[in-house]
């Protein structure tokens with residue numbers, strides 16, 4: 001192991017660095033460990049418990065055992081524990097951000113932002129859990145009364161990605177536990193340390209043992225944990241955020257037990273700039289939407305469509321902003337883009353850039369690696385629909401800019417994908433804002449903004465981008481079953 005100082009040496013509370021999994025009230029070491037590495041340097045940060053099917057069964061049993069008391073706990077009391085958890089996340093935001101930047105590579109300021117964003121789901125759902133109301137339905141028979149109860153679904157599983165190591169967990173766990181469910185989380189193998197730190201703070205907040213369990217594993221072990229969660233009869237709901245490809249596998253694995261499913265999958269977001277747009281605002285929106293988190297965001301603008309009258313001006317404005325991105329160590333002040341998560345991520349961008357250039361795209365900025373672990377912020381002009389980057393998520397700091405002539409053409413091009421997560425457009429024409437906003441086949445539309453996520457709004461996709469919504473009052477629905485009580489003889 002390297003003797004160079006680890007970024008984790010700077011933790012104010014070193015005990016937040018947990019490397020064992022949480023099952024019930026036990027921190028489980030397991031028989032094997034796996035390395036978590038720093039994407040900035042390649043150095044090993046920690047060795048984490050590499051668990052599998054047996055420990056996952058134990059975690060499901062712990063969640064099941066805890067479920068009876070937790071669902072009987074009044075919502076107000078559940079909310080009180082959650083609000084304490086929310087406060088602890090904020091109180092330890094610096095340490096959580098340090099852990100996240102170390103294992104994920106996003107700039108420290110962005111990591112701090114994610115801690116706040118992740119914590120906000122806990123606060124929102126603590127409050128929302130108190131409003132899981134039932135109904136009474138006017139009777140059709142004078143001797144009967146109809147009641148509707150809304151009950152927790154039971155044990156839930158959450159499988160989460162590495163790109164938002166905290167927010168993707170709290171966005172699932174918070175509505176689940178607010179509704180009275182208990183949860184087993186399998187975090188991404190690249191970023192288990194953030195998940196374990198957040199779980200440690202949940203225990204500190206007074207969340208009873210077994211309400212939240214975190215099972216860590218790598219490679220084949222990770223797949224085996226996922227399979228066990230999907231195939232379990234006890235687990236009644238699976239929430240997954242990740243690629244569409246893995247979403248399909250998990251959906252198939254869940255079929256025999258007919259589980260409820262929430263899927264937040266891949267995107268291929270269009271970002272349309274009409275000729276009546278405020279171009280400076282559009283360039284700024286494109287920069288934020290495309291390049292934050294080094295382009296590793298599911299709602300990232302993936303395809304920029306610009307109307308021909310403003311095409312050259314927009315490309316010039318965006319190029320200037322792209323040139324100003326500061327690539328470097330996430331812990332250095334002023335860094336706005338860190339390393340890519342791994343070599344595969346860089347290879348995918350290289351494939352997209354080479355393919356686009358071979359098919360006639362013009363390189364405006366970047367287009368190369370920096371020091372092996374980083375990829376230069378890249379801008380390509382004259383992109384066309386036959387290029388790979390028009391069909392697949394690049395998931396990196398590369399923006400291809402396509403040209404269009406009419407509103408109808410922009411809508412047709414934007415909708416020409418099997419994905420339907422986020423979309424964006426810039427226009428100052430009110431009629432156009434309504435027309436285009438309604439015509440885009442996406443779960444989310446940002447109008448004159450590149451940033452749309454917050455705990456108060458429904459986040460999710462249509463088509464092959466997923467099922468269900470997270471955040472907002474809708475985000476708790478997947479964790480609630482509707483039960484009808486027919487009272488006769490009254």
Ligand code: NAD
Pocket residue numbers: 159160161162163164168186187188189222223224225226227241242243244246247249263264265266267297298299393421461465466
């Ligand atoms: P991924 O699908 O490879 O992995 C996500 C999670 O699934 C990880 O925990 C991984 O360990 C696990 N996993 C992978 N194969 C598995 C299997 N066979 N069985 C069980 N679990 C398995 O995705 P990723 O590379 O971590 O994340 C990037 C993808 O996630 C992108 O496509 C991105 O668009 C998508 N994403 C979507 C959203 C959203 O809200 N829609 C948010 C973030 C990321």
